[in-house]
Amino acid sequence: MRPSHGVAAYMQSAGYRIIPVNPNETKVLGEKAYARLEDVPEKIDIVNIFRRSIFVRGVVDSAIRVGAKAVWTQEGVVDENAAGAARAAGLDVVMGRCILRDHRSLKLPVI
Numbered sequence: 001m002r003p004s005h006g007v008a009a010y011m012q013s014a015g016y017r018i019i020p021v022n023p024n025e026t027k028v029l030g031e032k033a034y035a036r037l038e039d040v041p042e043k044i045d046i047v048n049i050f051r052r053s054i055f056v057r058g059v060v061d062s063a064i065r066v067g068a069k070a071v072w073t074q075e076g077v078v079d080e081n082a083a084g085a086a087r088a089a090g091l092d093v094v095m096g097r098c099i100l101r102d103h104r105s106l107k108l109p110v111i
Contacts, residue, residue, distance in 0.1 A: 003074075004050035005029075007100045011048075014103060019044070037062040044068040048099055049077060057082040064089040072099055 005028070008018045012029055019042070020028035023035040034040050037047065037059070047063040049056055049071060056079035063071050063086065070092035073079075083093045094102075 002050075007048070007050075007074075007098070010100045011103070037066050037068070040066065046070045046072055046099075049073045051077070053077050053079050057085070060086045060091075063091065070094070072097070074098055 008020065009029055012018045018029060018031055019040055020031055020033040021035070021037055021040065022028070022033050025033040027033055037044065044063070044066055045068065047059065047068045047070070049059050051059060053073075053076075056073060056077060060071055060079075060082040068091060071083075071086050072094040073096060075096055075098050078096045080095075083095055086093045
């Protein structure tokens with residue numbers, strides 16, 4: 001049970017559609033998993049990055065290519081150059097914050 005799985009399960013239970021992207025999985029939380037962002041056949045709102053900082057730029061570049069609206073990195077994961085590239089491409093950026101904790105603290109409604 002990785003933290004990414006727990007966060008995805010929480011966000012899914014709050015009503016968000018989770019599309020897993022992991023080349024080592026075929027299905028996560030009942031959803032088909034894709035090897036790359038570029039393989040996802042629908043629009044992506046938020047790319048929640050659960051990778052070490054050294055891998056963020058590659059994920060951000062993919063998010064830009066697929067036209068995602070935002071990228072979000074988890075606590076301790078920061079790459080200011082990648083954030084700058086994302087912002088320059090028009091994406092919203094949140095770095096170094098836990099989406100689950102922020103969702104809970106804002107007491108957002110279940111959608």
